[in-house]
Amino acid sequence: MLEAKAAAQRVQESIASAMVALSHRIHAFPELGFQEERASEWVGEALASGGFTVSQGVANLPTAIEATIGSGDLVIALCAEYDALPEIGHACGHNVIASAAVTAALSLAPLVDELGLTLKVLGTPAEEGGGGKILMLDAGIFDHIHAAMMVHPSPREDVEMRALAVSHMLIEYQGKTAHASAAPEKGINAGDALTVAQVSIGLLRQQLPSNCQVHGIVAHGGEAPNVIPGRTEAHYYLRSTTLAGLEDVRPRINRCFEAGALATGATLRITELSPPYSEFDTDSRIAAYYVNNATALGRQFDPISGTAKPMGGSTDMANVSLKLPSIHPMLRIDCGDSVNHQPEFAAHCAEASADKALLEGGLAMAWTIIDLATDEQERDRLMRRVPAAD
Template sequence: MDTAAHKQQIADRIREIAAELIAFSHWISDHPEIGLEEHESSVKVAETVRDLARTACQVGYGSLPTAVLAEVGSGELVVALCAEYDALAEVGHACGHNIIASTSLGAFVALVPFVDELGITLRLIGTPAEENEGGKIMLLREGAFDGVHAAFMLHPGPVDLYSMVPLACTNVWATFTGRESHASNAPEKGVNALDAATLTLTAIGLARQQMKAGQQIHGVITEGGGAPNVIPGTTKLCWNVRGLTIADMWETAEILKRCIEGAAHATGCTAEIIMDEKAYAAIRQYEPLLDFYAANAEALGRTVSRDLPVGGSTDMGNVSQLIPSIHPKLGLGDDTLKLHTREFQAAARGPAGDAAVIDGAIILAQTIADAAGTAAVREQLIAEGAFQSANDTTNGAVR
């Protein structure tokens, strides 16, 4: 059977199970769980794989009890589909991870009958905590991606995009410690930790004038004092820092560190600074696979834009730095939608989201069939199989 015939049968299979995939997407959307707490969602993924693919699927991998892993086939080319199913606090699946999980799961199910004919080993990796803890970084470190030659996933968005261009990102926390005192009776005896927070935010605002394109600092005060008549003795803040590259991101973190330290010195507070050792990397684009993806999307009547906005961050970037990967955007057909909003959550569970689940599963599965059936690309992917072990000196953090 040639690749075109495989692709047609893959599409037919996904359409046969369309109702089940849409029901699964709705269930994930209706049961939002934040990163590292996806206990019900991970079980639901595994149960659905067992029901639809008739294959084993484990819940829990390494240090991640909410990771999921299934594997079929024994072909030389090892490919992985990444499924995300963590939600955001307060706004649930406003990033559309219900669609991500459903498309990867659907592609996996559709490809299972063809793994021997395609000469692939097919792995489904349920990757927790993309939004907050970098689950893929931990899975890289602990071996879930070992041996993988290519990794695939998509992300829903307002419109179809050839790829995402996310920024490298990490987290920085600061705690200012001053001294409490009565704000009216004895203000001179206090050391105001809220003033230190205010000065930090002001310094960041001024520092932005000299920052490079793509360098970003944004955050929140998580603790700012308890009563207006008490000088705050402790304040706490948390930031994301970003850059076009990992190096730019760490440079941004150093700018932030100077702002924090300067504010502490000016106010007489002490500052404790914690920088997350897990950094989200930018994406290494792999155009042969992206070209297959775009062609398959356009064959379904989608228009795939190559005018790519820069922004956001994902731990799929870390995977891409070590393994050829794709992370395109699958559109919901409304360019007014914004990610991480209640409006996007509703759209991802509505008719546009349901259509995206079926289209996305077909496109992902057909893209894997193209990669497996195109000799030059297949050979290139297998030849790069040692890329991870040869280049990762950071246990997945890609510093």
């Protein structure tokens, strides 16, 4: 095991500059979910150069990748994200995530046969609201995989992602346009419908469970001040600690939107923009291996105080964790006072601290996979959970 880890580290050191270049390249050309054409191609090319067999467009998703090397009976997947956020680019550091996954994969590639591994890298599009991993789960891409992992940049070093379940909703009201001054009585005000809904949600917040969040934006509010809005559109997220909690509160939020339609006479349409994201179930045994390996590389995990905020963001990797043993550690980068989803954080994701994090996070994952492959008890635990592929 120690020899394998030393060999993986030698490979990681030899590819370090190329992995940093890959991260910076993805960072410089941000692409939105399901549009990551360049990023997915670059990730696929890097893996193919390391001996992986790469399939593009899996699960009927043009920018999804499945790359495979080895033929061992233990199957481990590394998940690579590479979508960016509108307007602010890689403000969640998916360039770091993708490059860390490739780093881990290439570091392990020469060792898969002696470790009895089949190693996969899954390029998963549209984590920022599109649910790419959930679509790939539904398509069977994660079938017969024994464990999965990824790492994520953050202001904190943490072994787990404290993820909330989330529902992504598109809210549309259809009314009737009219001259706002000469004949307002002939209109049906879709803007008023959305206003009523927003006020209702604002009042409801006092009665919502403390583990629940609801927030949104107006994506289209009307055409001109002198035209009664005939159409409005909003994007809303509803979050809770679990999928069950999400379902409990969802009817109350829906009634707020329905109130807008009832009050104004507009028609309402609510569309799910992706399957709901679930809560995260971190596999404690894999996480313990990762902590040991990351600590050996000099990573220092931040203590969780009693006043630490228990709620966090959401990820479609959480849905994967409910199906198979998974981890999603957070990598601290030097980001000043900024946090994920701020443009300042995006800038830090292509700086030296992020480069160091991706290399160390990638190697820590590689070492963790070596532990899983060489610990007979752990290997047996993972393999008992999943039937062998046909």
